[in-house]
Amino acid sequence: MVLDHAPVVSANTRTSINQRAGRAKRGLQALFAPGAVAVVGASRDPTKLGSLILRNIRRSGFPGPVYPINPRARQIQGLPAYPRVTAVPGPVDLAVVVVPRDAVLPVIEDCAARGTLAAIIITAGFRESGPVGAAAEEALVQVARAAGMRILGPNCLGVIDTLTPLNASFAARMPMPNGIALVSQSGALGTAILDWSAARQLGFSKFVSLGNEADITESDLLDLWETDESVRVAAAYLEAIPDGGHFRTAACRFNRRRPLVVLKAGRTEAGARAATSHTGALAGSDAAYAAAFHQTGTLRVDTLEALFDAALAFSTQPLPEGRGLTIVTNAGGPAVVATDAASAEGLTLAPPGERTRQRLRSILPSSASITNPIDILGDADARRYRQVLEVVQADPATGAILTILTPQLKTEVEETAGVIAAARAEESRPIVASFMGGPGVRSGVDLLARSGIPNYPFPERAVGALAALARYADWRRRPPGEVRRFTVDRERVAAVLMEARRQGWSTLDAYHTAAVVAAYGIPVPRGDLARDAEEAARLASAIGFPVVLKVVSPDIIHKSEVGGVRTGLGTAEDVRRAFTEIKAAVSRKVPTARIEGIAVWAMAPPGIETIVGLALDPTFGHLLLFGLGGIHVEILRDVTYRLVPVTDLDAEEMTREIRAAPVLAGTRGQPPADRAAITAVIERVSQLAVDFPVIRELDLNPLIVYPEHHGAVAVDARLTLSV
């Protein structure tokens, strides 16, 4: 995002900002690795949350001091208890708060007084419960902000860090340590996942239940973890992102170093409704979320299973260099299934090179298939797997490797797992496995888990995880693109919008909209406003025939329907007559309409009709749309979106990723369309949106596009303003 003016900040303010930023970051760090923890609301009653959390912290092996806070107890679980946080003798970096709602504010005030860096507020009954709770939540944030203290929650399950180690949550199960950092806007989902992972290969470095996100958000955590070596991949369950701008910056930076995989729930209308009733948060449109994920390199998955399948692969495997996949299998059927999945996911199974084929032929029985999938037959023992893997690994053309095993008569399950583990040791490509079966493959699956090789019970899921690696690696390799700034007539637009505000217009008329659009270098037909028939005829002659006449009135939106439009006027006489007729028709149909005049436009020759649109998303701000016009946008919904500002690469991609893109490339004997003209229009609209946030919607519909080097012209435009 390029700013026109750097913010002007005094040296003093800057120091203070840096101090605050430093403290804010220390607050985040204190969530995961505090020096000392207080449990406010610790209880002697073992069935109470305050007792459970205290026990979880201590059982997790947390190395620092733990202080139970309870005004009515001297000792809890053998530890000396203190009546309030301010009474604790040493520093308290982190407070876990489980007192009733109305007691939370005084606790936070105490924490602030004590210099506590962060508080985890488990207590519920805040924003999610209605306006009273929301006000109480706001009060907490005020106190915390003033003291530079960070808050997680309220209404959350807490935090786990397997490295520290610290389980400051009420999830009883401390997960296996490994590279996945799990962030969840649903606490219950998080605990279910931790429980689920106990029987699987998933290991976590962190788990954060975000709760109401009164202060700390997923974006804060991405900022923190960007440089945290214990985080190999962040997996997030999200229902709504509170600060779209922060997310874009944070996710983009994070993804440049390690991957963020997201399941965004509420992607359908019904799902969004369910999420709203559950969190009270207002979600932006799914198109905006999709654009945000796409533009930040965030990997979006559609199911919980896919989230963890991908996280497992990212947490254990290197990134692939391309989209190649090599399958080694002892059964044909599963390999066909895997090939279908690969094809659907855009992975390619290149046949091995001639030298590799020769070597395979010398190893394998003649009925084996040495193309890719490489079917080493049902009687393959571990030795055959090893020999084939050696050959495949020696071929630089080999892509990511998927080894499929079904338990057959001569299958050596555990030994084959050992072969794969050994193969992985000196391999820079991803290696995953699909040992299919239950008890018959258990020993192999266990060995794979211990060796850091993801195993998927079905080959499609293995392929899905590899495809996630490939998509992310693609993004990492792609140049980031550039937000170009064009020389434009910003003052002109400012003047028009000022006039609009003065007049109280929320929708600009076509004439003023064209002025705005033209000021940003987007071609519009030549045209001007005529007040009488003679002026219209004169303007038409100057513009050149044929022309179009359109009534200009702030009171008329659908001009054609009231007889306010006449096209294809070829002579001055036609223009004069059309002027009179339009005026009469409009006055008759909308007698109250204020008519400013009738605009005379050059008539654009036919070309490919496209649409460039701009809408305002509550989460992410301006969202830009591109597609072909008419039924393509209205019925087929064949459109693509980006958040503003768009880079040159984004704009170019947009013209290529609609389904109807071949139409622009030139088909059925038509020349290729002027794609460069479209991308320039997209980028200029983006610049306009950045410069004038007051613009609510802008539709260039149609933007007629001509053959290469012949440009594009916005023949009609509609602009509305935020009031």
Add this chain to the structure above:
Amino acid sequence: MVLDHAPVVSANTRTSINQRAGRAKRGLQALFAPGAVAVVGASRDPTKLGSLILRNIRRSGFPGPVYPINPRARQIQGLPAYPRVTAVPGPVDLAVVVVPRDAVLPVIEDCAARGTLAAIIITAGFRESGPVGAAAEEALVQVARAAGMRILGPNCLGVIDTLTPLNASFAARMPMPNGIALVSQSGALGTAILDWSAARQLGFSKFVSLGNEADITESDLLDLWETDESVRVAAAYLEAIPDGGHFRTAACRFNRRRPLVVLKAGRTEAGARAATSHTGALAGSDAAYAAAFHQTGTLRVDTLEALFDAALAFSTQPLPEGRGLTIVTNAGGPAVVATDAASAEGLTLAPPGERTRQRLRSILPSSASITNPIDILGDADARRYRQVLEVVQADPATGAILTILTPQLKTEVEETAGVIAAARAEESRPIVASFMGGPGVRSGVDLLARSGIPNYPFPERAVGALAALARYADWRRRPPGEVRRFTVDRERVAAVLMEARRQGWSTLDAYHTAAVVAAYGIPVPRGDLARDAEEAARLASAIGFPVVLKVVSPDIIHKSEVGGVRTGLGTAEDVRRAFTEIKAAVSRKVPTARIEGIAVWAMAPPGIETIVGLALDPTFGHLLLFGLGGIHVEILRDVTYRLVPVTDLDAEEMTREIRAAPVLAGTRGQPPADRAAITAVIERVSQLAVDFPVIRELDLNPLIVYPEHHGAVAVDARLTLSV
């Protein structure tokens, strides 16, 4: 399928046919429940297949006599052995053959002589290994057919029937008995699934490894199982269907009584290639498979996991009455995820009625959500689940029920599973569960399994399975439609095609194609063939201006490109000049072309351009295509397919299921198109294909469609014949 003439069969022949059919069916039955079994190639060496299969049969508890056949042993596994099948004292209904390939034929001859009903040939090295094996396989089939004996395989893993019980396979693990019949064209996949199911809720009534399908196919089994009460659902892994016609009949009948769920591998080009290299079978196009599944009510799934998720639901749950879904949950996040999935799958979450809401309000804490999903909060105990389920079940508006549980502090996992099991007892709606987690929910998951309630670890999979039930139930409720026969001029077409054969044409010219099309009642523009300019002018005057002239020549396909087409001719003089110019242009550009004349056509007024096409699929025969013309078919591939013959309902559906269907419904101020005219054309093309199988391809492109009651006209058509 309506036949014009019933086959004429003499009474004698009919008896013989019935006897053969009876024996063929008894052969199939003998696969699963034979009176006695011989294992030909039984071995004393415990590492040999012949030993393993004998052991599996005996361990499975097969109640009848088992005869080891081995010329060099007197006793095997304590049973008396016989040198050959003919030496066995009693009847041998089923022979399992594991001798080397070249010894198989004499064994089958022995079996034939002994009156054996069926043989399972485990031995490999037949069709899948090349032409020599294919010839050997053919020889086996000849012998078996002559004797009325059925063959499963060769190159298969065998058969399991858990009811008999009989494990005549080399899969070591006998699955749990239940209602799933599993059919697999990949043996290894089948054994992996059986092994996998051991740790899950899946129970099987049958398992059949089809092998090379020299004789018995999946369609035979569907015929057999149509009335088998032990089969609640058939789940099939298929790579290619050998007999498309048989499959259509069998699947359609089967699905009217119980569901068939299919994973068709090789759905992508790469996957199909992998399948071909693995089985040697030639697969038809995926569009034809998709049409066959759709038209027979067969449920197609995309992944192995979805295959078993659906099979589990079908094997335990009743069919739902509609598409409603009611979710009861103790966690918001998983419910949002489930709602998204439901929306994507076309299930609807109707809010409960006012009375139900009142009752829920009286049971639940105020912060619970009583819309649907019904969120009964994280502290829900089993009692709350029970109360809510009772209320929900009492509401006739409730759809299928999904109960989600995450393990939280007060969750009573096992008790809640008990509540669901009890709820199920008197429920006619499907009930499934998603207990999410690992060790923390294990006891509940086990209880659910014992109670016949499918549990899915992720809610999306539960929704996917319920959607499968709903889709199938929809199909069952739908009227089957009717293959209408129109009065047509069949003789005219026969005459044209005879002429084509006489002339050796494989492609008909536009003029003759129009004659064929018109003979089947499909409107074409008025037109006739002119041999000179004067005749053309005379014809044009009779037809009415404007007209189009198109050259007619068997040697020219792309008429426009050689100057062979002129449109919009408004006067006799224009027609004369155009005739001369076309003739000159074509003679100049293609001097060798035989010009039969120049056709004069009435020029059709503009309308909506559509395409109706016909192609020949190697598996299923004629495949009919419908879509909008131009880029819709060529670039957007927005088309829909049906196999011939199509019913009236099929044809009507085709006009509604393309993405661009709203264009036909009338949008942007346009009147609705004449859908009835399109469906009539589709049905007439279908009838044409049925009547004349020699037609290879027919394209009506474009078929211009006019507003309702104004018909449609095929302004250009192309027809090719099989040679």
